[in-house]
Amino acid sequence: MIRRTLVLILIAAGSLQAQVSFDRIVRADQESQNWLTYSGTFFSQRHSQLTQITPTNVKDLEPQWIFQARTGEASNTKFEATALVVDGVLYTVQPPNDIVALDAATGRQFWIYSYTPSPLARPCCGRVNRGLAMLGDTLFMATIDAHLIAVDAKGGRPIWNIAVAKPEAGYALTLAPLVIKDKVIIGTAGGEYGIRGFLAAFEAKTGKEVWRFYTIPKPGEPANNTWDKDSWEHVGAPVWLTGSYDPDLNLTYWGIGNPGSDYNGDERGGDNLYSSSVVALDADTGKLKWYFQFTPHDEFDYDSVQIPVLADLDWQGSPRKVMLWANRNGFFYVLDRTTGKFLLGKPFVDVSWASGLDQNGRPIRVHGKVPSREGTLIYPGNQGGTNWYSPSYSPRTGLFYIPSWANYSTLYVKQDVDYVEGLRFGGGTGNGPKAGAVVAGGFNYRKEEEGFGAVRAIDPRTGDMKWQFKMSDVTDAGILTTASDLLFTGGREAYFFALDARNGNLLWKFTVGAPVVSGPMTYSINGKQYVAVAAGSSLFAFALRQ
Amino acid sequence: MGIAMRPIRIPVVIVFLLAAASSLLAQQQYTPVEAEIGRQLFTNNCVSCHGPEGDAVQGVDLGHGHFRVASSDSDLVRIMRNGIPATGMPANNLSQEQAKAIVAYLRSIAASAASNAIPAGDVSRGKAIFEGKGECLSCHRVAGVGSRLGPDLSGIGRLRRSVELQSALLEPPAEVRPNNRFIRAVTQNGTTITGRLLNQDTFTVQLLDSKEQLVSLSKSNLREFSFVTNSPMPSYQDKLASQDVADLVSYLASLKAQVNP
Numbered sequence: 181m182i183r184r185t186l187v188l189i190l191i192a193a194g195s196l197q198a199q200v201s202f203d204r205i206v207r208a209d210q211e212s213q214n215w216l217t218y219s220g221t222f223f224s225q226r227h228s229q230l231t232q233i234t235p236t237n238v239k240d241l242e243p244q245w246i247f248q249a250r251t252g253e254a255s256n257t258k259f260e261a262t263a264l265v266v267d268g269v270l271y272t273v274q275p276p277n278d279i280v281a282l283d284a285a286t287g288r289q290f291w292i293y294s295y296t297p298s299p300l301a302r303p304c305c306g307r308v309n310r311g312l313a314m315l316g317d318t319l320f321m322a323t324i325d326a327h328l329i330a331v332d333a334k335g336g337r338p339i340w341n342i343a344v345a346k347p348e349a350g351y352a353l354t355l356a357p358l359v360i361k362d363k364v365i366i367g368t369a370g371g372e373y374g375i376r377g378f379l380a381a382f383e384a385k386t387g388k389e390v391w392r393f394y395t396i397p398k399p400g401e402p403a404n405n406t407w408d409k410d411s412w413e414h415v416g417a418p419v420w421l422t423g424s425y426d427p428d429l430n431l432t433y434w435g436i437g438n439p440g441s442d443y444n445g446d447e448r449g450g451d452n453l454y455s456s457s458v459v460a461l462d463a464d465t466g467k468l469k470w471y472f473q474f475t476p477h478d479e480f481d482y483d484s485v486q487i488p489v490l491a492d493l494d495w496q497g498s499p500r501k502v503m504l505w506a507n508r509n510g511f512f513y514v515l516d517r518t519t520g521k522f523l524l525g526k527p528f529v530d531v532s533w534a535s536g537l538d539q540n541g542r543p544i545r546v547h548g549k550v551p552s553r554e555g556t557l558i559y560p561g562n563q564g565g566t567n568w569y570s571p572s573y574s575p576r577t578g579l580f581y582i583p584s585w586a587n588y589s590t591l592y593v594k595q596d597v598d599y600v601e602g603l604r605f606g607g608g609t610g611n612g613p614k615a616g617a618v619v620a621g622g623f624n625y626r627k628e629e630e631g632f633g634a635v636r637a638i639d640p641r642t643g644d645m646k647w648q649f650k651m652s653d654v655t656d657a658g659i660l661t662t663a664s665d666l667l668f669t670g671g672r673e674a675y676f677f678a679l680d681a682r683n684g685n686l687l688w689k690f691t692v693g694a695p696v697v698s699g700p701m702t703y704s705i706n707g708k709q710y711v712a713v714a715a716g717s718s719l720f721a722f723a724l725r726q
Numbered sequence: 727m728g729i730a731m732r733p734i735r736i737p738v739v740i741v742f743l744l745a746a747a748s749s750l751l752a753q754q755q756y757t758p759v760e761a762e763i764g765r766q767l768f769t770n771n772c773v774s775c776h777g778p779e780g781d782a783v784q785g786v787d788l789g790h791g792h793f794r795v796a797s798s799d800s801d802l803v804r805i806m807r808n809g810i811p812a813t814g815m816p817a818n819n820l821s822q823e824q825a826k827a828i829v830a831y832l833r834s835i836a837a838s839a840a841s842n843a844i845p846a847g848d849v850s851r852g853k854a855i856f857e858g859k860g861e862c863l864s865c866h867r868v869a870g871v872g873s874r875l876g877p878d879l880s881g882i883g884r885l886r887r888s889v890e891l892q893s894a895l896l897e898p899p900a901e902v903r904p905n906n907r908f909i910r911a912v913t914q915n916g917t918t919i920t921g922r923l924l925n926q927d928t929f930t931v932q933l934l935d936s937k938e939q940l941v942s943l944s945k946s947n948l949r950e951f952s953f954v955t956n957s958p959m960p961s962y963q964d965k966l967a968s969q970d971v972a973d974l975v976s977y978l979a980s981l982k983a984q985v986n987p
Contacts, residue, residue, distance in 0.1 A: 555759040593759050595823040604821040609763060623925045625904040627953055651928045673927035689929075 200266055200314045202361050206427050213704040215265045218311050218356035219570060220701065222425040223490040226572040228702045231664040232709035233724060238666060238678045238688045240725045244710065245287030247719040249274035253307060258697045259714040261311040262356070262570075262658070264319075265703035270712070271314070271333065272719060276307040277323040279331055285705045287721060291336035297325035302602065303352035304372040310421070310698075311356035313364060315384045322353030322366045328382060330364075340387040344368065349601050350375050356422045360432060360463045363390055367419020371437040371483065374414035374605035379423075379434055379459075381466060391466030395419065395436045395454050408449030414599045415448055416440035417455040421568050424488040425463060426501065429518060432463045433490070433503065437483035441607025443551045444479065444594045451476040456484045458505065460520060470520030474507045476542065479551050480533065480592065481562045481610055482509040487570050489580070490517060493640065504640050506571055506582040508564030511537060512643050526643030528636055529565035529586050533558050551592035551608055561590030561631070562610030563654075570658035570699040572667070577681050579637040579646055581659045581667060588631030588654070624653045624673070633671050635659065637684060647684035658699025660711070668711055670696025676713050676720065692720055756830030764831025767824055769885060775814065778887045780832065783814070789887075791836040802829045835887070844888045845972040852977025855970050862974075865958065868981060874938050875922055876958065877906060880983040891978045895971055898959040908958060909933060911943060912950035919943070920954070 200216055208214070208221040212229035220226050233241065249259060253275040263272040270284035277297050281290040301307070301324040313320045318339060319331045325347040330339040344366065345351035350373020358365045363381040371377065377395035382388060395417035397404040404412055416439050423434035439448060439455035456475040459468060475482045489504040495514075503517040510531035514524040522541030533550075534543035549558055569583040594608040626632065633655035637646045655671035662668075667681040676696055677689035694716025702711045712721045772780075772788075780788025795810060796802045803825040809817035820828070856862045863872035866879050882891070902908070907923045911931065921935035931951065932942045945951060962971060 553757045553760070555757070591759070593757075593763065595760065595826060597822050600822075604823075606821060606823055608823060609827075623905070624927060625907050625923055626926075627907075652926055653928075671928075675927070675929075 199316050202315065202359070205315075205359060212702075213265075214267065215263065215701045215703050217264070217313060217358065218262055218422040219424065219487055219699075222427065224422075224424040224487045224570070225489055225491065225575070226570050226658065226660050226699065226701075227574050228660065228662045230662055230702050230704055230709045232704065232707075233662065233666060233702075233711065234664040235666060235680050235687055237724055241678070241688055241690070241711070241722045242725050243690070244285075244721045244723045246721075247272075247280070247282060247287050247289075249280075249717045249719070251275045251278075251717065258306045258308050259717055259719070260306075260308045260354075260698050261714055262699045262701050263712055263714075263719065264312055264314055265701070265712075266314060266333075268705050269333075270703075271312050271319055272714075273309045273311060273321065274717075275309070276301075277309060277321065277329075279312065279319060279321055279336070281333070281336060284703060284710065284721070285708075287719075293331050293336045293338065295321070295323060295327075295329060295338075295341075297323050297327075298347050300348040301325035301352060302347065302350060302373070303354055303369060304350075304604075308354050309356075310354060313357040313359045315359040315362075315364070318384065320357045320359070320364045320384070322355060322357050324352045324354060326351040326353050326368065328353065328357065328364065328366055328387065330384070330387060342382070342387045342389075344380065345375075349373065350603075354420050358422050358425065358432070359384065360425050363463075365423065365432065365463075367395075367423075367434060369418045369420035369437075371416035371418035371420075371440060372442065372604055372606060373602065374416055374440045374599045375418060376413065376415070377417035377419055377436065377455075379419055379461065379466065381463075393459070393461055393466040393468065395459070397453070403453040406451040406453040409447065411448040414440065414601075414605070415452065415455070416442075416605070417452075418483075419485065420483075421485040421487060424490050424503075426490055426517060429501070430463050431460045431469055431517070433458055433460050433488035433517065435483070435485040435488060437485050438478050438481045440605045441597050441599075442479070442481045442605075443592055443610060444597065444607030445477055449477075452478065456482055456509070458484060458488060458503070458515070458520075460517065472513075472515055472520045472522065472541065474505075474511070474513065474541075474543075475509045478509075479594075480509070480558065482507070482564060483567075484508065485568055486566065488517075489571060489573050491573050491575065491640070495523065495641070502640070504571075504573055504580050506566050506580070506584070506638070508560075508567055509533075509543070510560045510565035511543075512580070512582070512638055512640075513541065514640055514643075515541075524640075524643055527565075528582055528638055528643075528645065529584055529588070530559040531565070532589070551594040551610075553594055555591040555593045557589050557591050559587075559589045560585060561588045562592070563588070563590075567656070569656055572659040572661045573640075574661040574665070574667075574681055576663060576665060577637075577661075578639065578641075579681065580640050581661060581681070582636045582638060583655050583657055583659055583669060584634045584636045584648075585654050586632055586634050586636075586648075586650075587629055626653060628652075635667065635669055635679065635684065637681075649679055649684045649686065655696075657696040657713075660700040660702060662702060668700045668702075668713070670700070670713060670715060674715065676700070676715065676722075690722070692716065692718070694718075756826075756833060758834075760827050760830040761834040762831075763824075764827035764829070764834075767820070767828050768831050771818060771820070772828070773885060778883070778885055778890075780835065788832050789835045790839055791832075799826070799829050799833075802832070838889070844892060844975060845968065847969070847972035847974070847976030849973075849976045849980045852973035852975070852980075855966070855974055856977055860962075860966065860970075860974065869983065874934060875936070879978060880981055883979045883981040884984075886978075888975050888979050891975045892971065894959070895962045895966075895974060897963070898957055898961055900957060901955070902957040902959070906957075908954040910950070910952050910954055911948050913943070914947055914949055916949075923953075
């Protein structure tokens with residue numbers, strides 16, 4: 181009896197500690213045993229301070245446990261989530277919209293919360309969810325039928341559930357939300373359905389909407405004139421990956437997706453702001469502070485939804501707050517994140533649609549390199565030089581690591597399409613009949629000149645490549661680096677592997693049996709470091725052999 | 727966003743015919759590349775019921791522009807996407823653009839049909855040539871007999887039109903389809919291994935070697951690893967009489983086993 185009371189008291193004490201305050205997320209790099217937000221910290225570097233696993237002992241990594249997602253879902257679901265770990269508990273998702281709480285040391289399950297999304301949901305590219313956000317004792321999940329749900333992290337019961345947008349019109353939420361202060365921020369996918377994209381912030385306690393930023397300005401608002409002929413209404417510009425945050429500037433940064441129809445821009449002349457751009461918003465009000473457009477008048481599906489990676493660099497002799505960005509359009513950029521000023525840009529893969537960038541970072545277009553009815557071969561192809569897979573920046577090596585598709589092109593074919601609510605609004609195809617187009621998860625018959633995956637390490641001060649690790653197939657895997665100079669990633673070939681972050685040497689690999697289509701993360705429990713990654717329908721946790 | 731599709735090649739003959747025929751298309755202009763995208767989609771979504779020539783459903787001859795319900799291109803797009811209630815025609819998960827590409831393909835085969843009369847052949851004579859002097863079995867397999875190195879042709883008649891079969895014999899494309907690629911590897915100790923590529927990754931390669939053994943090699947043990955550039959499929963333009971070719975085409979068109987493409 182006495183003992184049981186004691187246990188109860190201990191659990192109660194533990195629970196108080198488990199509260200994830202906003203301050204803890206701001207200082208997440210000081211508690212590397214946990215992983216408190218999608219990209220690890222607000223700066224989204226995916227760089228952990230944990231050093232137990234080193235280039236010398238990484239060969240002794242072995243699986244500790246494997247969680248197999250139980251799902252009745254069709255095979256087009258991909259396990260794209262990065263888990264959260266808070267004081268020994270791992271929170272992740274399983275398709276389509278379940279939350280799972282596991283013992284992060286053993287993989288044993290505490291609870292599952294199951295949400296059944298509306299059959300009207302129609303996410304373009306798989307019924308995916310990339311993960312959760314947490315504040316206090318509450319988890320937040322955005323769903324493919326465009327709901328935002330708050331769930332009690334202890335009991336696994338819903339606290340509130342709000343409809344954010346209409347799934348039947350193509351709105352879907354696939355990203356992990358971002359918690360800033362007392363708000364939960366999400367953005368909506370649906371760029372292939374001609375939605376009107378937006379970001380919105382909700383009170384974490386109640387779910388009440390606090391602000392909304394439309395990624396397409398309406399008439400009367402600045403930049404609406406970048407859309408010809410009243411074309412602004414059904415033109416996408418979605419948001420489907422988690423943004424970043426600078427607490428000192430109180431700015432939150434988000435990548436904005438492609439305009440619609442994707443491959444046919446005839447009806448939407450102009451630069452089409454803020455599609456294929458990054459926006460910096462005041463985190464309290466959602467007011468636009470600055471924007472930078474990577475691909476004006478995008479007709480290549482070059483969503484700029486990549487993770488904004490924030491770093492404080494010594495820039496040409498003085499410290500500077502920058503943002504590092506390898507864009508789907510094939511260029512690597514460094515921006516000043518206080519002002520949005522363009523500092524540097526260089527291709528990191530083959531690029532044929534632009535010959536370079538001008539002094540403001542605007543692409544210098546190559547004549548004739550646009551989608552056409554006959555088909556136009558363009559580098560990079562429509563999946564981009566990189567895509568949504570998280571890059572990593574290591575302040576130790578000073579290198580920026582990009583999951584890249586090198587040598588890769590698409591035949592862009594333009595077709596006519598009418599906007600109909602809830603129907604695809606592509607305006608052509610970006611996969612045309614070109615040998616070497618790729619088969620997701622299929623066998624690999626690829627020749628190198630048809631495109632290959634690579635981890636490319638870029639020096640942000642010059643934009644030059646320091647090293648690369650080539651794969652024979654392409655990759656959809658994110659990258660994690662650690663303070664012991666390890667780099668973890670995977671690819672379509674179903675390996676999960678570790679490289680030396682300083683030189684790209686392969687140090688360890690393990691066959692996970694399915695493509696890695698997620699970003700790895702790391703945590704530690706009682707002094708033991710784990711590295712976790714999702715592949716296929718399973719989540720794998722590795723640690724050193726004891 | 728979007729998932730990349732299976733790679734395909736453009737048969738030269740079809741492209742040529744389309745280019746010539748496109749001016750004849752009454753309803754709408756389509757480009758050869760649209761028709762080629764449509765051909766792939768048709769093969770993946772429609773042939774199992776409509777057959778490669780589009781004439782397998784009674785009263786419907788898609789390849790000659792004979793439809794029971796549709797009269798315009800937009801009718802066709804709508805029917806493909808929504809189906810026809812109370813008939814065998816289901817709704818299909820196709821985008822507007824995909825459905826339009828299939829229309830482009832159907833219009834293209836209708837336009838080419840007239841100028842493309844395939845001479846009549848004899849199935850059993852074709853079979854004899856296939857198994858005899860044609861030596862097709864040295865590379866191909868039909869109903870469990872023959873080599874596994876080239877594509878299995880047991881169900882080729884369900885997938886390809888007669889004109890396509892004919893051009894496969896007379897003008898095989900210079901480069902093989904990606905999933906029929908052959909490779910040549912030389913090991914560190916000098917052994918040469920050739921065969922059909924089954925799979926590969928950064929570290930290993932899997933193939934069906936010339937002795938039809940399943941072989942898995944570690945790339946680090948290879949001195950050389952290269953793709954064979956020319957298609958192994960020979961042209962029979964000057965090797966077989968035109969009647970032999972017609973017989974072979976009839977035989978191939980009659981091969982309708984249920985197999986995956």
